Amino acid sequence: xxxxxSIQNVSKVxxxxxxxxxxxxxxxxxxxxxxxxxxxxxxxxxxKSTLLRLIGDLIPPSSGAVLVNGKPAPQARLxxxxxxxxxxxxxxxxxxxxxxxxxxxxxxxxxKAERESRAREMLALVELSGFENHHPWQLSGGMQQRVAxxxxxxxxxxxxxxxxxxxxxxxxxxxxxxxxxHTIWEQTNKTAVFITHSIAEAVFLSTRVVVMSxxxxxxxxxxxxxxxxxxxxxxxxxxxxxELVNLVREALRRAEAGL
Amino acid sequence: xxxxxxxxxxxxxxxxxxxxVIPARKQSWFQYYLPSILIFIFAIVTWxxxxxxxxxxxxxxxxxxxxxxxLSLNLNQLLKLGWxxxxxxxxxxxxxxxxxxxxxxxxxxxxxxxxxxxPFAIAANSVPILAFAPILNNWFGVDNPLSKMAIxxxxxxxxxxxxxxxxxxxxxxxxxxxxxxxxxxEFDTLFRLRVPNALPYxxxxxxxxxxxxMIGAIVSEYFGxxxxxxxxxxxxEAAQFRFANAWAAIILACxxxxxxxxxxxxxxxxxxxxxxxxxxxxx
Numbered sequence: 001x002x003x004x005x006s007i008q009n010v011s012k013v014x015x016x017x018x019x020x021x022x023x024x025x026x027x028x029x030x031x032x033x034x035x036x037x038x039x040x041x042x043x044x045x046x047x048k049s050t051l052l053r054l055i056g057d058l059i060p061p062s063s064g065a066v067l068v069n070g071k072p073a074p075q076a077r078l079x080x081x082x083x084x085x086x087x088x089x090x091x092x093x094x095x096x097x098x099x100x101x102x103x104x105x106x107x108x109x110x111x112k113a114e115r116e117s118r119a120r121e122m123l124a125l126v127e128l129s130g131f132e133n134h135h136p137w138q139l140s141g142g143m144q145q146r147v148a149x150x151x152x153x154x155x156x157x158x159x160x161x162x163x164x165x166x167x168x169x170x171x172x173x174x175x176x177x178x179x180x181x182h183t184i185w186e187q188t189n190k191t192a193v194f195i196t197h198s199i200a201e202a203v204f205l206s207t208r209v210v211v212m213s214x215x216x217x218x219x220x221x222x223x224x225x226x227x228x229x230x231x232x233x234x235x236x237x238x239x240x241x242x243e244l245v246n247l248v249r250e251a252l253r254r255a256e257a258g259l
Numbered sequence: 260x261x262x263x264x265x266x267x268x269x270x271x272x273x274x275x276x277x278x279x280v281i282p283a284r285k286q287s288w289f290q291y292y293l294p295s296i297l298i299f300i301f302a303i304v305t306w307x308x309x310x311x312x313x314x315x316x317x318x319x320x321x322x323x324x325x326x327x328x329x330l331s332l333n334l335n336q337l338l339k340l341g342w343x344x345x346x347x348x349x350x351x352x353x354x355x356x357x358x359x360x361x362x363x364x365x366x367x368x369x370x371x372x373x374x375x376x377x378p379f380a381i382a383a384n385s386v387p388i389l390a391f392a393p394i395l396n397n398w399f400g401v402d403n404p405l406s407k408m409a410i411x412x413x414x415x416x417x418x419x420x421x422x423x424x425x426x427x428x429x430x431x432x433x434x435x436x437x438x439x440x441x442x443x444x445e446f447d448t449l450f451r452l453r454v455p456n457a458l459p460y461x462x463x464x465x466x467x468x469x470x471x472x473m474i475g476a477i478v479s480e481y482f483g484x485x486x487x488x489x490x491x492x493x494x495x496e497a498a499q500f501r502f503a504n505a506w507a508a509i510i511l512a513c514x515x516x517x518x519x520x521x522x523x524x525x526x527x528x529x530x531x532x533x534x535x536x537x538x539x540x541x542x
Binding site for chain 1: 534
């Protein structure tokens with residue numbers, strides 16, 4: 001099977017030729033297979049968000065190639081091959097919850113009736129049925145983020161790109177959101193690229209954890225998470241889970257020390 | 260964007276929707292405005308007493324009662340004059356605001372044009388445009404209401420244009436990336452993101468413009484205008500020492516100015532009920 005995401009020798013330089021030139025990413029190579037859940041973890045400024053934006057073609061690479069579903073990233077963006085979730089829910093406050101979820105469908109001129117039923121379906125998936133006509137500011141942070149996930153899923157993309165989506169949530173809400181996201185991933189068979197600061201979150205959700213280091217941003221280690229595919233509250237209490245958390249922690253420490 | 264579940268009314272539950280918020284505020288309307296009403300009455304009474312106790316000459320400051328007498332005596336004439344000037348203000352407001360928004364929409368499409376134009380717009384906004392009133396009177400004719408509309412239009416144009424450009428460009432970076440991730444067209448990004456984002460800025464500018472338009476119309480009439488204009492009447496009555504009449508006309512102008520402002524405020528409530536300033540979170 002061809003990889004869903006293929007990052008081939010990608011480097012990214014910001015402000016090239018200027019005094020504040022920064023080498024954000026250096027020679028990144030990474031293939032993500034269909035159905036994988038890959039978390040990218042690393043210290044602040046290691047370029048993990050930049051890497052996600054390269055996959056989504058929100059910024060172009062300075063060198064190298066990014067393929068999504070075998071196509072160049074710009075074509076994949078035009079084809080709506082991925083859904084994106086940011087750290088801030090980024091809901092449009094002038095739209096109701098349902099209208100926010102419908103936004104990508106509106107842009108593709110999907111008929112109203114179909115838009116509404118698909119939004120309802122997605123909101124049910126993130127357990128927000130009955131909140132269709134609420135406004136974003138009437139929801140808690142966790143609920144807003146669930147709306148953002150519903151919006152990312154409504155185009156039925158095979159690939160989900162998530163940039164620290166639960167970074168602003170408290171620990172308890174975050175664990176609950178982790179569980180919900182895991183369930184959605186398990187049910188829908190999506191491929192996910194997930195940026196995070198949290199080791200626990202990365203291990204719980206992922207099939208693979210990619211550890212990055214700073215200055216320049218590069219991949220220092222890739223750790224396979226060999227936990228069973230189905231995960232729940234008990235997973236967090238297994239010995240293997242703790243071992244993997246420690247493995248990632250040590251890898252991060254080495255990355256920060258520049259080893 | 261908003262991340263809280265508790266609104267003003269104390270509902271901590273998400274089920275407390277818009278419907279729950281608005282009636283709660285209506286109930287306390289009288290209580291809310293009572294202090295302001297009391298201050299208003301106090302000010303009028305103090306003014307009246309001050310004029311009577313110290314026998315203030317009318318040309319310095321007429322008593323509220325004298326102004327009221329003049330107002331009720333000349334009400335028909337004043338309303339006619341007032342309507343004439345209000346039409347000038349409204350005409351200028353409509354022309355200036357529409358042009359301001361249209362130019363902003365046009366320049367927002369071309370970033371380079373905006374960057375080149377903004378310094379001039381901001382400079383023009385701090386120029387005393389009223390100083391040009393005599394010149395515009397000359398261009399369009401002193402009697403012609405168009406000369407006053409032109410002044411009002413120029414006065415309101417700049418704040419509306421500058422604010423609209425701000426609203427169109429000061430958009431959350433993630434919100435823009437989201438549109439980019441959908442491969443949305445420039446047109447869709449403009450009308451589904453930038454314009455709704457600009458509405459609160461536009462309404463703020465329209466509120467300023469509503470007040471400015473009446474000021475602009477009256478003051479430009481001070482430089483000469485049609486005999487049936489409020490500003491002309493004020494200068495005439497003042498020149499002939501009928502100060503209570505002049506004050507009555509000024510009060511009428513104030514009422515019109517405030518009314519225009521309130522109309523914009525009401526339209527704003529219906530147009531952007533989602534904005535924090537409207538739903539009452541910024542109090």
